[in-house]
Amino acid sequence: MKDAAPQTIHLKDYTPFGYRIDSVELTFKLHPTATRVISKIAFAPNPAASDTRFFLHGEELELISAAIDGAPVIPRKVEGGIEADVPDAPFVWEAEVEISPETNTALEGLYMSNGMYSTQCEAEGFRKITFYPDRPDVMAVFTVRIEGDQPVLLSNGNPVERGDGVAVWHDPWPKPSYLFALVAGELINHPDSFTTKSGKEVELNIWVRPGDEDKCAFGMEALKKSMKWDEDTYGREYDLDIFNIVAVDDFNMGAMENKGLNIFNSSCVLASQATSTDANFERIEGIIAHEYFHNWTGNRITCRDWFQLCLKEGLTVYRDQMFSGDMRSHAVKRIEEVMILRARQFREDNGPLAHPVRPESFVEINNFYTATVYEKGAEIIGMLRRLIGDEAYRKGCDLYFDRHDGEAVTIEDWLASFEEVTGRDLAQFKQWYSQAGTPRLKMSETWEDGALTLNFTQTTPPTPGQKEKNPQVIPIAVGLIGPNGDEVVPTTVLEMTEAEQSFTFEGLGARPVASVLRDFSAPVILEREIDDATRAFLLAHDTDPFQTWEMGRMLAKDTLIAMIVRDAAPAPAYLDAIRAVVTDETQDPAFRALVFGLPSQDDLAQTLFDAGITPDPQKIYDARESLRHTVARHLSDALPTLFRPTEPGTFTPDAEGSGRRSLSLAALSYLALLDGGAAATSLFAQADNMTEQAGALQALLSAGLGTSELQAFEAQWKDDRLVMDKWFTMQVASAAPDKAAEVAEALSHHPAFTNKNPNRFRAVFGALSANHAGFHHASGAAYKLLADQLISLDSLNPQITARMSGAFETWKRYDADRQGMIRTELERILATPNLSRDTTEMVSRILS
Ligand code: PHE
């Protein structure tokens, strides 16, 4: 059943379901095109609900039979599901339905990927498996019987029976349907075990396709570290006898936290030195942790409704960020987080798709798995902790876990735990969840009689549906550095609550330099009058690594903006500052590599737009290329020393090794502009790890070289789908502005291209939209190509189509010609017959 007119769902309309569920028994008789799902569900009236309508969600299900208390019934078909008349007392609902996993290309519900069965139920996919109240506030205990001839049959919870062609699983923890999972296939496990702090032994498995078993060890270590970390840091212990992870090739997102049976996009779990880059290793470690941490923040305590998505996602992202910081370097990790936040969340907050961390309405919830919900959601947790302190934060978390275990709750419930342990009123703070847009924080300074006053004003620009904005609670972490470079006031958190507020530091001898928004203490845009000399001073003396990096970045941005707008020459202040940092052997190589990087073209486009200048993508590209050449020449003497390939046989995927390689490869990409690619060519031939092999290839491609290496890479890796994704991406990402669409189009005809695999589709078309000058080339070729691709993908996979339409979200930044071309493409997408609800909602919002 397909819905006719998409409906908007509102947070304010929430009502509890009229029935609770005492138990769910499911039987699956697997068949590629005719799987039978038999359900037996014990319902009872919910005394807390006033609406007694018995409505079960159901989509694309063929009903074979249904019964209530053993008597056959014919339910009424209604929009999005079925209705039936039920007794005003406990009753048993039974139904048998038929579904077709093989033709399920949307990858939601039960589907097939390379011959294996897999499920994806979050957010509303369970309704494609059987009739059910598919909403997170209905929690139930599941028993699942799987009948199929696959050697491995998995579901949630603990195994209770394993026989020939059958397996039975029982999950003792009540859970919402979105956490249901089933996997069946010819899989091999990488086994291990973990003993919890109370001495319980847990069986751990990573299940993969034959041939991938050598890519599981790193993920397994990450899992064990995560389990230990959650015990040590949050006092949270694992609660089943077994924890399974499965790698699936066709998956819309990164991974999914199904209870006891996490399902991963294979790109987010499979790792090996030869096939994965350092960035892959870091990401895999973080995602394994993220999904594992959901066991408490999401599963044991879940969301009352999908508007509360950030309750589990923001918190779990925050937890995985802290974990990664503990495993690697907090300084480097924080800078990377800020880069991602600005690139994705600030971009979202600045355009037509801006929405609050807790949205108030949606048409398709899949469209709200956004940088705002996830990354800004995590920033809110970080701010809360900064404001109340570490101890109160931990106490509040403990109370939240105690109080709400087994429940489906709201942001109000979460905040109430912290109000209780601190005695604070968090009403104003709560606005971070409801008010969209990135606050602009303006600062000026006054110096008088040994007192430094910092004057702040905050404003948040209007966003769709929210014209008026209130002042937010902004924790501003500040430190003061004396003229000799010593810190005279260590980090202090100023708590701004008004639209305008001043803070004074008294009793200072000489005028210090203020280091403001240390560690990026709030997700705001700081606007501060500061000259190059002060920036260079902070770059050299600040004790806060985020601030030092930030000063370098501001110098780089100003230089580039001046080159773009005034054809200025690269600023010597920038060139000297960056030389000082990258050649400073006392500093962490990973940090130096970050300082080496130039701001992205997209970031520069937004900065120009904010300054009232229409960005010209080609000019931005040219300026950035020109600066790359200048930096290369300016540092030509230092580059050969900075380029230090890993000794063959010594690769380790840890922070230390990865930091050294990122500095070395950053140097290599500059070196390639000077030496005709000699160093990169030899590294490409010798590297014993993917980080350096791909890094060398990338350096060659970005210097306009590397044609034969590209061929060699393909010949070597044609059978490795994850490495081939890199091969596709690199070519599109490094294509010159006038060639990008052509390159992407040609690759879409490559025999290994398919739009049925989200990783492959993103490898080409995600890369195209990320190639700023290429995507926005004046010809409009890339706009048209992407629109063509989205139109043909929509009927196969609406979720990915909708997500990728976000490539157009910045369209209002550009000139009238480009806006006109984009509008034409967006309108063409919207006019597609039977366009999905997902894409319709996204494209309409972008256009509005
Ligand atoms: N809940 C998953 C996560 O954050 C993301 C996800 C959403 C995966 C929807 C699949 C579908 O880890």
Ligand code: ZN
């Ligand atoms: Zn998550």
